[in-house]
Amino acid sequence: MTRFYATMQFFPIESGAVMIALAVFVGFVIMIFMLSPLISPRPMKLNGSHVLVTGGSSGIGKAVAVEAVKQGALVTIIARNEQRLLQAKKEIEQHMRDKDRQKVLCISVDISKDFSAVEKAVQQAQEKLGPVDMLVNCAGTSFASRFEDIPVDEFKQQMEVNYYGTIHATRAVISTMKYRRRGRIVLVSSQAGQIGLYGFTAYSASKFALRGFAEALQMEVKPYNIYLTITFPPDTDTPGFQTEQTFKPKETKLISETAGLYQPDYVAKRILQDAIQPG
Ligand SMILES: NC(=O)C1=CN([C@@H]2O[C@H](COP(=O)(O)OP(=O)(O)OC[C@H]3O[C@@H](n4cnc5c(N)ncnc54)[C@H](OP(=O)(O)O)[C@@H]3O)[C@@H](O)[C@H]2O)C=CC1
Ligand SMILES: CCCCCCCCCCCCCCCC(=O)[C@@H](N)CO
Structure with a gap:
């Protein structure tokens, strides 16, 4: 007491x-x-899964395809230029773990204009390699100039490839993913999709749009065990970046350089790691 x-x-x-x-x-x-x-999603094993990569013939997309194949995935790459697709396919195949079981499929289609063409390409991929488990939207294009120097049509072009292209591919895989209650979708934005940057009036806007889309769709599809991730890379040393360098205003270059220059295989690994285990 x-x-x-x-x-x-x-x-x-x-x-x-x-x-x-x-x-x-x-x-x-x-x-x-x-x-x-119990609350956060279980990591998705890429071994034996079907990973579809738009823009898989070059740069970040090709590096994602290589990394997915290294982890045992069956991979479809989509882009327009057939020559580059076939070249990339050969290169990606060299990284396969199990040549009997794994496959690399390439399909030539422009993702930016006609939804039914994208839908057909995805159907074709699913018939050959099974339902898509993970979609990585890497196809994209950039344009850097002062506002008045950008042709008005280029604003539409940026939206068509970077935004509508992503919508088309995502729309083409979503029903099957919902039905199977399994899926991962990666959107590739940019640091210029987090802050508007000098020279990127057309590009930044198209990359900002992706974020609104990702957040809204995530809310809809979470009950179906589908998870979206969005990535905001800095400058990355790819063929696309090299082209951009030739016409970028010096102000854009100076600002971008402060964030450094990354290697595509590093960016690809981070993208896949996040997609496999979101949150
Ligand atoms: N590199 C960088 O500094 C950064 C890039 N990003 C983003 O990452 C993504 C990849 O960039 P990066 O690897 O540099 O680009 P690349 O230019 O190296 O590769 C782009 C890929 O997309 C394909 N593609 C382009 N347009 C279309 C289309 N209309 N339909 C189908 N496929 C298309 C290209 O093939 P084809 O032309 O044959 O169709 C190619 O396979 C882009 O979304 C880009 O905005 C983000 C931040 C930094
Ligand atoms: C007070 C405010 C200070 C702001 C400084 C922030 C610096 C940010 C650097 C951003 C780099 C953007 C890279 C775009 C990459 C890209 O998407 C293209 N290369 C595509 O090809």
């Missing part, structure tokens, strides 16, 4: 309440921690 009173004196009533609140809070945090594996 004496000890009881001593304790009561040592902890006045207010601090007793604080201690209880603290205990409840700590208990809550521990509980969330223990439940988190």
Whole structure:
């Protein structure tokens, strides 16, 4: 009893309440921690999965295809130029783990204009390699100039490839993913899709659009065990980047350079790692 009173004196009533609140809070945090594996998605194994990469014939997309194949995936690459597709296919195939089971398929289609053409290409890929488990939207294009120097049609072109192209490919895979309750979708934005940058009036806007789309769609498809990730890379040393360098205003170059220049295989690894285990 004496000890009881001593304790009561040592902890006045207010601090007793604080201690209880603290205990409840700590208990809550521990509980969330223990439940988190049940709440967050389980990592998707790429081994044996079908990964479809738009823009898979060059740069970041090709590096994603290589990395996916290294992890045991069956891969479809989509782009327009057939020569570059076949060249990339050969290169990607060299990284296969199991040549009997894995396949690399290439399909030539322009993703930016006609949804039914994209739908047909995806159907073809699914017939050959099975339902798409992961879609990586890498096809994209950039344009950097001062606002008045950008032809008005270029604004449409940027939206068509970077935004509508992503919508088309995503729309073509979503129903099957919902039906199977399995899927990952990657959108490739840019650091210029987080902040509007000098010279990127057309490009930045098209990359900002992707974020609104990703957030809205994620809310719709979470109950179907489908997870979207969006990536915002800095300058990355790809054929697309080399072309961009030839016409970029110097202001754009100077600002972009402050974020450094990354290698496509590093960016690709990060993209896949995030997609495999989002959150
Ligand atoms: N490199 C960089 O600095 C950064 C790039 N990004 C983004 O990453 C993505 C990839 O860029 P990067 O690897 O540099 O680009 P590349 O130009 O090297 O490759 C682009 C790929 O997309 C394909 N593609 C382009 N237009 C279309 C189309 N209309 N239909 C189908 N395929 C198309 C190209 O093939 P084909 O021409 O034969 O169709 C090619 O395979 C882009 O979305 C880009 O905006 C983001 C941040 C930085
Ligand atoms: C106070 C504000 C200071 C702002 C400084 C921030 C610097 C950010 C650098 C952004 C780099 C953008 C790279 C775009 C890459 C890209 O998408 C193209 N290369 C595509 O080909």
